[in-house]
Every structure is written in structure tokens, then in C-alpha cells.
Amino acid sequence: MKYQYFPGCSLKGTGRAYEESFLAVFRALGVEVKELEDWNCCGATAYMSVDETKSYALAGRNLAIAGRENSDVIAPCSACYLVLNKTMKGIQEHPELRGKVTRALKAAGLDYSDKVKVRHPLDVLVNDIGLEKIKKHVKNPLTGMKLAAYYGCQVVRPFATFDDQHNPLTMDKLIEASGAECVTWPLKTHCCGGSLTGTVTEAGLRMVYIILSEAKKRGAQAIVTPCPLCQFNLDGYQDQVASAYERVDIPVLYFTQVIGLAMGLSPRELGIKRGIASAKELMAGR
């Protein structure tokens, strides 16, 4: 099995623990992952508000580069995953847009490619690699650990085809394969506020608080997420939530860190210490 890897800006910045743990887990599973050559920013949610054609062309450049090879692209960041898929769908459904994007890419010596498949690591782990194989790699099952699987919005909405939009289960299955227990809670796909924490803080903080406090109330010892922005918001704003509402201390891990821990990889390799909310208590005795 061989994949191309589209990191996106967050996994090279504030979400670098996601990159570290993602690469470590895939390496340990014996799956080859190669970073996409000279990839550029996907445009996220912001660029779509500025220029439509350019935002499609921006993401299109990555798809053109990926199309040179014959393997699927893994995009771990929810926004990248959504934008790249949205771009392909938009270009497929709107011939005029396709014309504009292909011509612009051509002018820079690139050929737009339709055949690329952009996948999320949750999809690849559950459907390509398989839970059975992952379970075989589990050396230190996380028995007794109670976790809240928090998917966030953009990984299942609106384009994901690998999981349910209302009650996604892929990450729950991976957490259970790691030996931990998933708490039942209703906020799996509730929005974390995205960039609102930085722009309209009062609205952003409220959304973060709702998620943190509900996870805690349900008995979770940590929140687990597949999205770098969700992780950043839930982890980084706990102090501000404490001044605006009440103190809710809860570590926020990437699902790749959870699987990695169960596979016996070292916390250091998985970037566990990069969490702002300390995972010390969770890791005690492990």
C-alpha cells in the first residue's frame, strides 16, 4: 500500500503533533506515505470568501501535482480534505469553471487531473488497512480509558462518503480497537467554532465551552479528534473558557496519538507533550 500525503499548513504549524503521530502510526503499520511535492495551501474556508475561481485553481494545483502519480492522496486536516474534494466536485459539475481552472493551470505548465482520490486517514485506516490488522499491532491496549470521539464538522459534512453525517463511527471503532472506551455523547459533529475563536471570541468560546463541558460531564478523560483546528480550539482556549465560563480541564488528543499509544509507540514520538492541556494524569501509569 502506497499513498501520497497532503499535510496542509496546520500540520506543519500548530498541528504538528498530528503530523508526527500520523506518520509514526502509518510507518509502524508498514504503509508507505510520501509527501506531495511542493504542495500549496488548500485555501481553507477563508479563500472561498475572496475569489471563487482562484480558490478552485489554488486547490487545483495540488490535484494536478498529485495526478502525476497513481496513488490516493491522504489529507488528514478536515479543511484540506473538504476543500480538495469540494474542488473536484465543483469542477466536475460546472463545465465553465472547469474551463477556467484547466486553462489557468495549463498557463503554468500543469495538467488538471480528475482521477485523483482524496481520502481521510480515518477512511484509509478503517477501510484499506482494516481494524483487524490494527488490532494485531496493539501492544498496550488502553484498557479503562474513557474517551469522547469528537469528529468536528468538516470531516463528514458535506462530502464525506466513508462515514455517517449524523452519527459517524469510524473513529469510535479505532478507539475501541485501541482498547479504550467511547463515551456516548451528542456532540460528535457539533462545530467547534472554527476561526471564530480568534475573530468573534465570545461566539467561539461559547462553542468550545459547550463541547468541553459536555465531554467532561459524560465522563470522558480526554477528547479525541481528527481535525487540527478542532484540536487547537479545544486545547488552546481552556484558559479563556475558564475566565468566561468555568474551568474545564481535559486533554485533547488526535486519534492517531491514541492508536499510536496503543501500538506501543512512545509518547514523545507521538507529540503527546505538545498538548497545552496536560495529558499527565491520563498517561499516569502507562
Next chain:
Amino acid sequence: MPLERKVKYENECDKEFADWVTSQTGGENLRHCIQCGICSAACPLSLYMDYTPRRLINLARAGFKKEVLSSLTIWLCASCYACRVECPKEIQITDIMYLLKRKAIEEGVYPRRFPIPVLAREFGRMVFMFGRVNETLLVTDLFLRTNWFKFLSMTGLGLNLIRTGRMSYLPEHIKNRGQLRKIMNAIDTEAKKGETK
């Protein structure tokens, strides 16, 4: 206090604006709306909006151009797509928010010093220049342009990012910046040609 009429007459609405929205990618189904309100119920931000998503859709299709483009609603949309997934008429509400944001920037009618349009603009500029985004620099730039005071309140988070090794100090950039520029310029040239035709 001068009295102001709060209800608009039909002939004061901008019908062309409504037609324009339906002509855009994502706006096609605007007129199918049955005003059921599930979008407003699903939206986690509607409680902060000046017009809930249901009302905004109704205003847009009736041609209330000024109200729609200068609303906070379009900027508060965090693109979580909850409304879109629930909408029984499959209206692409998130994409309608995007196209309204673009129009508001184009016409310069977005709320002044409101940080979200500034973020979108600066994000675009950074991507165009470097091909990648450095989150830390982007956020610093944003606060310096909109709210100095808030920048100070963020120092705790900044220190935490430094402590955990998550801060980036230099602008990340792609190798082939010239290629990206060529793509963007090709789009501009074609758009200009289209205008003069």
C-alpha cells in the same frame, strides 16, 4: 427622533440581485426554499446572527441586497455545513454564504473593522504571496489591523504555543512561487478579457 419606515415596498427591492444569486455556483436552488427553518435550528451560530439563515435566504431571494450584504450573518457562518446537510430542499446554504461574502467584499459593504472579512482578505494575500499560510503570522497581522487590545489578551495562548513547540516564526513558502503567480495571473487576464467583450 425621525421615523423610518421598516417595511420595504416590492418596487424598492433589487430583483436583479436575487437573479444574480441564483445564477452563481451554489445559488441555483435558492428559490426552492420552503422557509421551514431547519437551517436556523441546525446552525450553531444563529443565536448571534442579525438575520437567522432562514430569514437571510428569504431576504436574498426577495432582493433585499443592502440588508443581506451588510449583515453579520454571512460573516458569522463558520462553514460547518450543518444547514446544508439538513435542508430538505438541498439548498447549498454554505455556498450561498460564500458567494454573498465575495459580493460584500467586492462592493466594500462589509462591516468595518469586523475581523472576519479582514481575515479572509489577509489570508488570500498571504496565500498568493507564499503559497502557504503561517497561522501565527496571520493571526498577529489580523489583530494588529483590527484590535490591538485583543492581541494582548492572546499572549497567554502565544506563550503556551511556544512552550509546546507549536509556534512557527518564519513564513512558510512553496518552492515554485512563480508557478502559482502564473496561475493567478492567467485567471485575472481571462476575467479582464471577459469584461471587455
